[in-house]
Amino acid sequence: MDILISDLNECLNLPSLDKVNFLNEVSSMYPDAISFSSGSPSTCTYGVDAFMQYLNNYINYLSATKDISYAEALTVIGNYASTKGIICGALAKMMEVDEGICIHKESIVVTAGAQEAISLSLQTLFQKNDVLLVVSPFFTGVEGALNLYGIESSSVEECDEGVDFNSLKREIQSIKNKGQKAKAIYCTPNYSNPTGICMSLENRLELIRLCNEHDILIIEDNTYGNLGWGSCPPTLKYLDEFNSVIYIGSFSKSIFPGLRVGFLVANSKVIHQDKIVVLADEMAKIKTMTTNITSHISQAMVGGYLVSNGYSLLPLLDSKISLYEKNLNCLVNTLEEHFGHLSYVSWNIPTGGFFIILNLPFPLTMEDLYISAKEYNVIWLPLNFFRKDDVSPNSIRLAFGNLNEEKIKNGVIRLSHFLSAYMNRESA
Secondary structure: OOOOHHHOOHHHHOHHHHHHHHHHHHHHHOOOOEEOOOOOOOHHHOOHHHHHHHHHHHHHHHHHHOOOOHHHHHHHHHOOOOOOOOOHHHHHHHHHHHHOOOOOHHHEEEEOHHHHHHHHHHHHHOOOOEEEEEEEOOOHHHHHHHHHHOOEEEEEEEEOOEEOHHHHHHHHHHHHHOOOEEEEEEEOOOOOOOOOOOOOHHHHHHHHHHHHHOOOEEEEEOOOOOOEOOOOOOOHHHHOOOOOEEEEEEOOOOOOHHHOOEEEEOOOEEEOOOOEEEHHHHHHHHHHOOOOOOOHHHHHHHHHHHHHOOOOOHHHHHHHHHHHHHHHHHHHHHHHHHHOOOOOOEEOOOOEOOEEEEEOOOOOOHHHHHHHHHHHOEEOEEHHHHOOOOOOOOEEEEEOOOOOHHHHHHHHHHHHHHHHHHHHHHHO
């Protein structure tokens, strides 16, 4: 049977999906190109073999704590269980140890990575006429989810301190003027994707205050939060005195992506006619109709690590953080070597995460990316890849997490050749 595209979900025709498809196509066509486009962690940090052992550790932990046999514990791992997850207690202890946040395990839902946590938040919160504010530029997965669920969004500009509050206030007022409701704001305060910016403490406190004033929930994506080597203010959830922050965490970057384990913390109260529950309970209802449960095998690997290491992820990250800082320093030094003499080229220097922004005197497009990959064997991403509007900033994102120093140096050399040829072509 042939199917017309017009008979399928209309979001399949939207540009946000075409962006990702185009990038995947370019990467597959030029596999030998050095890619600054991937937000993946370094494969040499995965340690999958160790986490196979942590799976067994968690099975032994279940056997001991539930007073059941090893065989019965294996059955627990292999069976259906609570939609919220089997390691919520361990995650609650991790939040207390690593973040100083005291949260009840009933406020946690274990998800298939941060992407599902974002999707559950959007599916649960938004009704017709509700609008999501997004601090822009932002993670493309959010744009895709918004399109899939038919949720309207409005961009709030980012600044060096985090959120541009003049932009935020304008958008809130504009939404009100249209008779709509700004339901929530999505942001990545720690080492954001794509810009690497870390929101200042003052900016965080003002964001919480302003959102509370306007009855707006905050969706805090902390995917990169524990991958920093500089000082970083407390999370929004730590600072949250109104229970208005939905916290999203993930182990895809800190452990390895193949786990597909993330989680959300949603302890806002939801008032029914006959009872009061936490928001996580409502999100779990949505999850029962989609993924139902997150893989118990993957959860057990995470849980096994936590129960074996004092419920702290931080010791695992020391060597990884050192690697990413070393990669950043290599990238910055090589950029300085090849672009430092050009007053019209600049870049930021983040204190964590995987990304920096290279500012240029001209905008680059996805078509330019294709030329760069084909003729110069180097891949990067234009900043408009991370925007849903027609703005084309004079900037590109360079990801350094999964490259070694040799590739970083050679990639920058190739990039300099591409940019030099581009400028010569434009000035001709």
